[in-house]
Amino acid sequence: MNIRFDGKRALVTGAGKGIGRDVVKKLVECGAETIALSRTQSDLDSLKQECPSIIPVLCDLADSESISTALKDCGPIDLLVNNAAIAICESFFDANTADFDKTFDINVKATIVVSQIVAKGMIERKAGGSIVNVSSQASLRGLKNHLIYAASKAAVDSVTRTMSLELGPHNIRTNAxxxxxxxxxxxxxxxxxxxxxxAMTSLIPLGRFAEVSEVVSVILFLLSDFSSMVSGSCVPIDGGCVASLGT
Structure with missing residues (x-):
């Protein structure tokens, strides 16, 4: 498949590092005008050096009130990747309300707020669009010491399914x-x-962790018209880990 996004505009949150950074690079490579949102200026500066065409946006998604201000001049967006997240990994008894609030503010609330802003523009333009939320295998099976993080990603899955129901009639696809x-x-x-x-790889039939490129490839597929009938799906990229639960 030769995925191209020429003439499309994309927004990626959590664009400074890891999966989000590589998604930005591939979107640019595939022809999309790409907005990269991060809370870290130095990450945006280095990403801008690698991809001079990006539109950098500095925003701390923990502050939900600042999101609309940060995005107000970004213009129309056709493709959205909600990648920004934090992982505070604690056991059941060590989990506390401050970490719960911080995790859900970024992993869940910000995903909703950013999506509301972007989807409203898609609907007003009657242009449709595609949204991909980056969730986790942790939402699909129990993992020790991941109580709050796993709960937040389970919420992301639920948000994804509800978004697909409500945005689908506007030709906006939502997947995770x-x-x-x-x-x-x-x-x-x-x-x-x-x-x-x-201990972890023993639970994965393929016997290894994922490479960033393997995750990015699925995100690009879900953003593209090659997945035009896929919506409301939560797609494991886990080497068969969830499938092996019953074995």
Whole structure:
């Protein structure tokens, strides 16, 4: 498949690092005019050096009141990737309300607020569009020490399904991707313990973690017209981990 987004405008949140950064690069490569939103100026500066055509937007999505201000001059958007998220990994008894609020503010509330702004513009233009929310394998199975994070990603899945029902009549498709541990720079630090890695990869039939490119490819497919009849789906990118639950 030769995916092209010529003439399309895209917005990617959490664009400074990891999956979001690579999504931005591929969207630019595929011809989309791309808006990169991050809370870290240095990440936007370095991304701008790599991809001079991007439109950088500095915004801390934890502050929901600032989102509309940050996006008000971005113009029409055809493609949206809600990638921004934080992962505070705690056990059941260590979880606290401050971490719950912080996680849900970014992982869930910001996803809703950004999508509302973008989808409203899509509807006003009667142009349709495609939205991809980056969820997690953690929403689909129990994982120790992931209580709040997993709950937030389960909420993202639910938000995705509801969005698909309400936005579908406007020709706006909404899907989610649910990656397993993905080999970003941050994940490599968090999963540096070989014992921990072996315990996790033993649950994955393919026996390894995902590469960033493997997640990005599915996101691009869901954004593209090649997936024109796919909406309301939460797509595991997990090497068969969820499928192996009953074995």
């Amino acid at each position: 991707v649910n990656p397993t541990v993905t080999n970003t720079a941050m994940a490599k630090v968090g999963w540096s313990d070989p014992v921990k890695v072996k």
